[in-house]
Amino acid sequence: MKEKMMDTIIELFGKKGFQATSIQDIVEANGVTKGTFYYYFKNKEDVLVHIHQSFIDHLLDGQEKIMTNEDLSNSKKLYQIVELLISNIRTNGHSALVFFQEMRHLSEEKTAIILPKRQQFQENIQKVLGEGMEAGEFKKDLRADMLSYAVLGMANWSYFWYEPDGEVDEKSLTDLYMRLIFKGIEEDTHDD
Known part of the structure; x- marks a missing residue:
């Protein structure tokens, strides 16, 4: 019930x-x-906390499985984390909207429970990026902290507009995002 x-x-x-x-x-x-x-x-806020905890705990569990898979390069880990976020829209889209829009209605005490989990998800992305830089998979002159927020911003904004049953499937959207992230959007215009 x-x-x-x-x-x-x-x-x-x-x-x-x-x-x-x-x-x-x-x-x-x-x-x-x-x-x-x-x-x-107990009250409506109790429900809101439950929604927030269920949503972020699900994502953190998925992210943890990706991050602890030693067979994956940092590039593949980053890809799978973005794929996790995009595929989550189909199964938890309404929860995501509540998660992103309604946190402001939580008391300071309840926010103190949820916020560290949200930060952990971002810090895990930052860690993958940093390790990828150290391993030579990613450019070394980037800031992993700022890039982690860019990755999250791109993926999380999809919750507001993406239709999983539309003409673009989750894998295609993930591929598009990852091409932008890995390759950048500018063409190489160097004349030889």
Whole structure:
């Protein structure tokens, strides 16, 4: 019952926003009583924390599997992390929108729980980039910290516009992004 309620709540928060969604909206959409809601959650913020934790924990688990795979080069690790983010749109798109748009509604205490996990995901990308630079896979004159934010910005913005069932599949979008990241967007115009 809790998971069914969460699916409905995520959809409501995604469409109406956290503040505009009342507990009454939640119980009506789920066909339950307020008592049922309070059996599973303390309040709306408790639900929002659950959405944030589930979303980032899922991504961190996937990222950890990629990063600990010793058979992968840093280039392949970076590719798979971006692919993880893009493929996540199909399965967790509504959660992502809530994750990106509604964090401002968490108390400082709750933000202090979620923010380090978000930072860990970014720092892991930075680590892959830094190790790739040291290994000679990537240009050494780049800043891994800034580049990690660029990679995240590109991939995360996709949650707002990308349609997984549209004409471009997840792999094609990942390939496009990675071509931009690995090769850059400028043509080499050196005359020999």
